[in-house]
Amino acid sequence: MSQGSRNLDTAKAKKKDDFYTQLPDIENELRYYKRHFQDKVVYCNCDDPRVSNFFEYFSKNFEHLGLKRLITTCFKNQQRDLFSRHDCERAIYLEYFGDQDGNRVPDAHEIEVKYLKGDGDFRNAECIELLKQADIVVTNPPFSLFRPYVAQLMEYEKMFLIIGNMNAVTYKEIFPLIKADRLWFGPSISSGDREFGVPDHYPLTAASHRIDSNGKKYVRVKGVRWFTNLEHNKRHEDLILYREYSPEEYPKYDNYDAIEVSRTKDIPKNWGGQWVFQSHS
Numbered sequence: 001m002s003q004g005s006r007n008l009d010t011a012k013a014k015k016k017d018d019f020y021t022q023l024p025d026i027e028n029e030l031r032y033y034k035r036h037f038q039d040k041v042v043y044c045n046c047d048d049p050r051v052s053n054f055f056e057y058f059s060k061n062f063e064h065l066g067l068k069r070l071i072t073t074c075f076k077n078q079q080r081d082l083f084s085r086h087d088c089e090r091a092i093y094l095e096y097f098g099d100q101d102g103n104r105v106p107d108a109h110e111i112e113v114k115y116l117k118g119d120g121d122f123r124n125a126e127c128i129e130l131l132k133q134a135d136i137v138v139t140n141p142p143f144s145l146f147r148p149y150v151a152q153l154m155e156y157e158k159m160f161l162i163i164g165n166m167n168a169v170t171y172k173e174i175f176p177l178i179k180a181d182r183l184w185f186g187p188s189i190s191s192g193d194r195e196f197g198v199p200d201h202y203p204l205t206a207a208s209h210r211i212d213s214n215g216k217k218y219v220r221v222k223g224v225r226w227f228t229n230l231e232h233n234k235r236h237e238d239l240i241l242y243r244e245y246s247p248e249e250y251p252k253y254d255n256y257d258a259i260e261v262s263r264t265k266d267i268p269k270n271w272g273g274q275w276v277f278q279s280h281s
Contacts, residue, residue, distance in 0.1 A: 020140075029186050032234065036231075039067075041135045042067055052072060060106060062099065063098060073092075074120050095111070131158065164224075164225065168227070195218050199217075
């Protein structure tokens with residue numbers, strides 16, 4: 001496949017995956033990780049820097065978190081109709097080093113806007129060079145590219161906090177990472193049902209969508225979770241179990257020595273074997 005064809009296919013995938021994480025969802029999750037960010041370089045490499053709530057959160061909380069540097073990049077295909085905002089000829093990235101005039105607000109003159117030679121795809125060499133400079137990656141990567149995205153983070157041994165579809169735990173590339181304790185869920189989302197902003201051109205075909213008073217479009221997506229390798233206290237809380245095991249309530253699989261459990265709280269306290277978690281939400 002030619003580079004142009006690969007870029008076009010990626011752009012088509014991005015067009016469907018171009019969801020903007022809402023600021024309250026970012027705030028609710030990041031409150032568990034403050035201790036990890038002191039003197040760190042944060043990289044948001046799947047974010048249109050002009051509309052990214054990740055950039056807004058980290059730039060406005062730069063001093064509070066004690067950050068060293070903030071970098072934001074996003075994908076920009078040369079096909080104008082495949083970019084989120086349709087108003088930039090070249091891919092750009094932003095750098096922010098913190099407040100310079102004492103007002104503790106990220107002013108425009110304090111944010112460095114730079115151009116990329118390529119299209120800003122996270123797999124491009126110049127974006128990888130930025131990744132190498134980062135300590136922690138925080139973003140909402142395209143769900144369709146979740147496997148290669150996580151593989152890259154693992155290859156470069158990066159700490160990360162990203163949003164993905166909870167079905168990713170079943171991927172043959174992802175489940176071994178969970179089993180090896182190299183990847184786990186974040187604590188703030190348990191229902192897996194969240195609303196995302198979408199570009200103006202996005203077709204509202206989903207059953208759950210809305211347009212606010214300013215004309216901004218939103219869709220509700222099921223099966224969403226935070227994935228991370230950053231430690232948080234919720235991960236080590238004791239799980240209090242109260243259900244009793246019975247063959248009638250917890251039948252075994254025919255081809256595997258395990259029982260199925262649909263909800264974490266339904267794990268039987270007196271079952272000594274393996275169990276398989278299957279969410280039906």
